[in-house]
Amino acid sequence: MADWDDVRYFLAVARDGSVRAAAEGLGVNHATVLRRIAQLEQRLSVQVFEKRPSGYRLTAAGEEILEFAEQMEVSSHQLETRVFGRDQSxxxxxxxxxxxxxxxxxxxxxxxxxxxxxxxxxxxxxxxxxxxxxxxxxxxxxxxxxxxxxxxxxxxxxxxxxxxxxxxxxxxxxxxxxxxxxxxxxxxxxxxxxxxxxxxxxxxxxxxxxxxxxxxxxxxxxxxxxxxxxxxxxxxxxxxxxxxxxxxxxxxxxxxxxxxxxxxxxxxxxxxxxxxxxxxxxxxxxxxxxxxxxxxxx
CATH class of the missing domain: 3.40.190.290 (D-Maltodextrin-Binding Protein; domain 2)
Structure with a gap:
């Protein structure tokens, strides 16, 4: 099963098309993003990106994973807001x-x-x-x-x-x-x-x-x-x-x-x-x- 912490790095690269841009948006270094993507690929036993001169492009497997990754993101935000909503201090x-x-x-x-x-x-x-x-x-x-x-x-x-x-x-x-x-x-x-x-x-x-x-x-x-x-x-x-x-x-x-x-x-x-x-x-x-x-x- 994919780790959400790895998946959010995958989403950042998929949306930005660049490891550098994803790293800047997440506030981490370039190597951290690459390591997280590698962990996700190893866990799922598929390659999720192709590296091209124009940037990172999703593979066919990556395209399929993207939909589920976005669903995980929505669920994560819903959980955060529900917990936050219970905070009455x-x-x-x-x-x-x-x-x-x-x-x-x-x-x-x-x-x-x-x-x-x-x-x-x-x-x-x-x-x-x-x-x-x-x-x-x-x-x-x-x-x-x-x-x-x-x-x-x-x-x-x-x-x-x-x-x-x-x-x-x-x-x-x-x-x-x-x-x-x-x-x-x-x-x-x-x-x-x-x-x-x-x-x-x-x-x-x-x-x-x-x-x-x-x-x-x-x-x-x-x-x-x-x-x-x-x-x-x-x-x-x-x-x-x-x-x-x-x-x-x-x-x-x-x-x-x-x-x-x-x-x-x-x-x-x-x-x-x-x-x-x-x-x-x-x-x-x-x-x-x-x-x-x-x-x-x-």
């Missing part, structure tokens, strides 16, 4: 994933408050735009911007926080210069987009320059503060920044909602329940700011 590790903007521009003071209230809970914050796989226990709670609730996985438990609105912003200095008739070039600031955004054709102030592209949200905010041009931001970012102002003639637009997501037995643990209740109350208090109701264009 307000201590231990709590992993939370949320987009960088939510972490740095809105919720970090609240995360700090929760950590102070519950010093026995070890907080692990993953500030990323990537969607963590809650089913595979990559995180215990995910706070996410959700545009279409119908696209949420059916196996996740979701608690809607508040509607999220976005507006178009520019620096107060750039707006003052535009009103004074200055000939400053006003560029649309975008994150990795190639075209000119739709909002560039709305409102009283129209960007005249070619797009200014930035790699992430933090650079986006820094660029608009420097007066490079205009950009779309969540209202909780733009309205809270004293250096920025809404572009006149463009109303905020609802972009979806902030959801708090958990999975299966995980949501029944005390530390997860405490956190979800705490954050949902804080998000409710932020509803005017997040919904774009707390400010207006100058």
């Amino acid at each position: 307000a201590r231990g590790l709590l992993r939370v994933t949320l987009p960088p903007f939510l972490a740095t521009q809105l919720l970090m003071p609240d995360l700090a408050d929760f950590a102070r209230l519950h010093p026995d809970i070890e907080m692990e914050i993953h500030s990323t735009g990537e969607v963590a796989n809650l089913t595979n226990r990559e995180a215990d709670v995910a706070i996410r911007f959700v545009v279409d609730r119908e696209r949420l996985p059916a196996n996740l438990h979701g608690l809607v926080g508040t509607e999220l609105s976005g507006g178009v912003y520019l620096s107060r200095g750039l707006l003052a210069a535009w009103r004074a008739g200055a000939s400053n070039v006003i560029r649309p600031i975008v994150i990795n987009d190639r075209g000119v955004p739709d909002w560039a054709h709305e409102g009283e102030v129209r960007p005249t320059g070619i797009p200014f592209r930035v790699p992430d949200a933090e650079a986006q905010v820094a660029a608009v503060r420097e007066g490079i041009g205009m950009t779309r931001l969540p209202c909780f970012v733009g309205d809270a920044d004293p250096q920025l102002v809404r572009a006149p003639g463009i109303k905020p637009r609802v972009n979806g909602a902030i959801w708090i997501l958990t999975h299966g037995e995980t949501r029944k643990t005390k530390r997860v329940r405490l956190f979800v209740d705490f954050v949902s109350r804080r998000l409710a208090a932020y509803a005017p700011l997040v919904g774009g109701l707390s400010a207006s264009a100058d």
